[in-house]
Every structure is written in C-alpha cells, then in structure tokens.
Amino acid sequence: MMRLAEETADDWWEVEALLDLCFAPGREALSSYRLRDGVAPVAALCLVARDEDGTLTGAIRNWPVRVEGPVGKKWALLLGPVAVHPTHQGEGLGAMLILRALEMAREGGWSRVILVGDLPYYRRFGFARLEGVEMPPPTNPERVLGIELRDSAWEGVTGRVTRAMG
C-alpha cells in the first residue's frame, strides 16, 4: 500500500536523494532545470509516495512556466521531475503520481501541461508531441510533450517556454 501526500520541507532532501538515484548524474544541467532555477514549485502539486513503513518510494514535482508566443504569454505547468525508486518501478506508482498530479492540476485551474520525456511512456496518460513549443536548448523537440486539461488549451499556443518570473 502506497500513500501519497503533499511534499513538505522535511521531505526535500530525501526527494533530492531519490532524484539523484533515479536520474543520470548532472540531472540539474538539463535545460528543463533552467526553467526551475529560482522559481518555487507549485507546492500543492509536489507529491511524495511512501510505503507502509514510511519509506520514500516515489515523488513528483511541478513548476509553473510561461509560453511566450504570438498569442501572448500563457501559463503552463511543467510536469516533473517524477521518479520512482528502482525497487518499486513497474508497479504503477509512476502512473499513480502522474495521474494524481494531473487531476489536482485540473482542479487547481491549470489548463495546460508540458514536460520533456519519452513519448512511449507518457502517451498512455494522453500526452502528445507539442509542435511549435520550444524548450530551452539543447532539448530534443521530439521529447517536448503536452496535455490539455481544458478543451483546446494548447490550440494556437506556440513559442518559447520561459521561466515564470520577470
């Protein structure tokens, strides 16, 4: 049995250690992290999963970003990082974290979500390649994926993804 809860300040370093374990070294050099620098995550959408012993088994964090294009500046939710401890991968925990975060984002009034990831994994949740939306380089455009939480929320929204500040 896994329990999901909002991440607290006390969870921060444990989640960092899980992310270090699950991602290749230098994860913070990824261009998506440039969109997170100095910006607070959306606290209500940062979740931790713990087993019955209280051991951290998975986590997801989400950040606000902007998409700046011809239709002006639009908010989007940058999903991730999401990680599941290697001993619990393949048990549906990643899906549980992602689906819960998406559901809460919709309830929280978010319209559109973006992420950088593998389409073969994320298409099961409804993510599709986002055409004309540019993450900071060097990001493979094939890995820039999005989902609409409101009808047509990505329609006509193109341009550069920027930090949600300034």
Ligand SMILES: CC(C)(COP(=O)(O)OP(=O)(O)OC[C@H]1O[C@@H](n2cnc3c(N)ncnc32)[C@H](O)[C@@H]1OP(=O)(O)O)[C@@H](O)C(=O)NCCC(=O)NCCS
């Ligand atoms: C990606 C990750 C979060 C998925 O969590 P999980 O709990 O193992 O995922 P689920 O149990 O919900 O789903 C497992 C299924 O997804 C598939 N899957 C996992 N990662 C995949 C990927 N990168 N591409 C395609 N399929 C993938 C598994 O093969 C499995 O397939 P099956 O259902 O046909 O057996 C987890 O594997 C992880 O932490 N990986 C390392 C960090 C990472 O890559 N994070 C995502 C960055 S975009």
